[in-house]
Amino acid sequence: MQDRDGAKRPLLWTRLDHPGIKNIWADQGFAGRLVERAAEILGRDLEIVREEPGPRGFLVQPKRWAVERAFSWLTAHRRLARDYGTSPAHPETMIRWAVIGIMVRRLTRNAPASRPGPRPLARISVS
Numbered sequence: 001m002q003d004r005d006g007a008k009r010p011l012l013w014t015r016l017d018h019p020g021i022k023n024i025w026a027d028q029g030f031a032g033r034l035v036e037r038a039a040e041i042l043g044r045d046l047e048i049v050r051e052e053p054g055p056r057g058f059l060v061q062p063k064r065w066a067v068e069r070a071f072s073w074l075t076a077h078r079r080l081a082r083d084y085g086t087s088p089a090h091p092e093t094m095i096r097w098a099v100i101g102i103m104v105r106r107l108t109r110n111a112p113a114s115r116p117g118p119r120p121l122a123r124i125s126v127s
Contacts, residue, residue: 003029008037015042025049025063074098 007030014021023045024038031048038046049063074080077098080091 004032004034007034011038011042011044011046015044023047025067027064073102077101 007026011024011034014024021044025047026034026049028048028050030046035046035048038044049061051061052059074095077094079094080098
C-alpha cells in the first residue's frame with residue numbers, strides 16, 4: 001500500500017481526535033487526490049512540502065526539519081528502536097511514554113539545554 005492510500009484513515013482520526021488541527025504538512029509521497037480529499041471531505045488543508053529546485057546535495061527542506069528532529073528525540077528511547085507491537089496501540093503508547101519523559105526532563109532541569117558527550121580534558125598545571 002502506498003503512503004497516500006494509507007494516510008486516509010490517520011487523517012480521519014486526526015480530524016476526530018484533534019478538531020483544532022487545520023493545517024497538515026506532508027512530503028511529496030502524499031501528493032495527488034489526497035490533497036483534495038483532505039480539503040473537501042475532512043475540511044483540512046494538506047500542504048505538500050516540496051524540495052527546492054536548484055543545486056543537488058543536502059539541503060534543509062522547509063518544515064521537514066521539525067519532523068526529523070522529533071524522530072531523532074524519539075529514537076533515543078530503546079523501546080522505540082524496533083516495533084514489537086502486534087497492534088497500533090502498543091507503539092503509540094511507547095511514543096507517549098517517550099514524549100512524557102522528554103517533557104519531564106525539560107520541565108525539571110535548572111540549566112540551559114546541553115548535549116551529553118565527552119567532557120573536555122582537564123588542564124593540568126605544571127609548576
